[in-house]
Amino acid sequence: xxxxxxxxxxxxxxxxxxxxxxxxxxxxxxxxxxxxxxxxxxxxxxxxxxxxxxxxxxxxxxxxxxxxxxxxxxxxxxxxxxxxxxxxxxxxxxxxxxxxxxxxxxxxxxxxxxxxxxxxxxxxxxxxxxxxxxxxxxxxxxxxxxxxxxxxxxxxxxxxxxxxxxxxxxxxxxxxxxxxxxxxxxxxxxxxxxxxxxxxxxxxxxxxxxxxxxxxxxxxxxxxxxxxxxxxxxxxxxxxxxxxxxxxxxxxxxxxxxxxxxxxxxxxxxxxxxxxxxxxxxxxxxxxxxxxxxxxxxxxxxxxxxxxxxxxxxxxxxxxxxx
Numbered sequence: 604x605x606x607x608x609x610x611x612x613x614x615x616x617x618x619x620x621x622x623x624x625x626x627x628x629x630x631x632x633x634x635x636x637x638x639x640x641x642x643x644x645x646x647x648x649x650x651x652x653x654x655x656x657x658x659x660x661x662x663x664x665x666x667x668x669x670x671x672x673x674x675x676x677x678x679x680x681x682x683x684x685x686x687x688x689x690x691x692x693x694x695x696x697x698x699x700x701x702x703x704x705x706x707x708x709x710x711x712x713x714x715x716x717x718x719x720x721x722x723x724x725x726x727x728x729x730x731x732x733x734x735x736x737x738x739x740x741x742x743x744x745x746x747x748x749x750x751x752x753x754x755x756x757x758x759x760x761x762x763x764x765x766x767x768x769x770x771x772x773x774x775x776x777x778x779x780x781x782x783x784x785x786x787x788x789x790x791x792x793x794x795x796x797x798x799x800x801x802x803x804x805x806x807x808x809x810x811x812x813x814x815x816x817x818x819x820x821x822x823x824x825x826x827x828x829x830x831x832x833x834x835x836x837x838x839x840x841x842x843x844x845x846x847x848x849x850x851x852x853x854x855x856x857x858x859x860x861x862x863x864x865x866x867x868x869x870x871x872x873x874x875x876x877x878x879x880x881x882x883x884x885x886x887x888x889x890x891x892x893x894x895x896x897x898x899x900x901x902x903x904x905x906x907x908x909x910x911x912x913x914x915x916x917x918x919x920x921x922x923x924x925x926x
Contacts, residue, residue: 607839608737610781615631615734616629616732618728618732621742622715624714624742624747626671626748627670627725627745628743628745628766629730636664637663637881638663638879639850639852641859643869643878644870645875646872648710648875649706650677650680652707657852665703666683666703666704667706669709670745671747673833679722680726683730687702688700709745713758740766742765747915749766749912750762751804754806756810760806762920763915763921764908768784769784769901769907771903773892780842782896786836786905787908803909803921804909805818807919818867822868838878839878840855840881842881842883844882851880851881851882857894858878859901861897861904862878909921
């Protein structure tokens with residue numbers, strides 16, 4: 604499986620600054636995609652999210668952008684929009700075709716160089732690099748500067764994270780239906796393997812230790828030392844099943860349960876967590892079945908995001924530590 608690009612019509616491109624430790628990821632939807640969104644975090648940074656509402660006149664989106672750089676990173680979407688306009692892709696207004704490009708950002712200014720953020724040029728480069736090949740994972744694109752476990756001791760006791768992607772194929776009478784997920788994991792909380800419940804990445808007990816502290820256990824004792832509004836997990840799920848905007852919104856809600864199964868705590872006042880769902884294709888599937896598979900794909904993608912992240916910027920990552 605290739606991850607998100609298992610869904611026909613989707614191409615993914617990254618632009619990464621490995622010195623400043625920031626970047627962006629462009630997901631291009633050939634022919635457009637029906638989309639929905641579910642926002643659960645309380646510190647979200649985003650643009651053009653209302654186009655995903657079932658009541659919005661726009662029926663399809665042409666790309667989705669995830670970027671680092673906090674609110675500054677929203678500029679990356681302008682580059683993707685410019686790239687698509689040159690290709691003649693967009694919502695036809697009669698006078699011009701306007702690409703519909705929702706964008707969501709994460710805070711990565713606490714690692715690398717805070718003065719360097721994704722730009723319009725970086726967004727355009729990510730779009731130009733978009734391919735239907737297997738999704739590149741780890742500390743790339745929007746996940747270049749991602750970290751997890753920042754409550755106990757802030758960045759000094761955090762761990763490196765990144766971007767992960769996974770696909771679940773439905774079976775039986777639903778054979779042929781696919782749902783894929785891509786997750787950029789920058790949560791304040793820890794990541795657990797949903798198969799075992801074991802902590803695999805997150806806040807460490809001290810800057811010198813690799814023993815995990817268990818963030819929720821600290822919270823239950825009233826300790827909130829590193830709790831700042833600088834965290835977010837961004838998720839995109841896509842399916843080759845045909846959905847309406849209402850169904851795509853429901854898929855985003857159901858798939859988001861995969862975030863709750865892997866990140867502890869999640870959807871906090873310090874996280875900007877959201878899930879965007881895309882529908883491309885003509886397969887038929889029950890929305891609840893899609894939601895179950897979507898949650899599984901999201902959980903797998905989140906685990907991959909931390910397992911494939913190397914040590915960078917002085918923050919330890921599992922891809923370097925476990926060999």
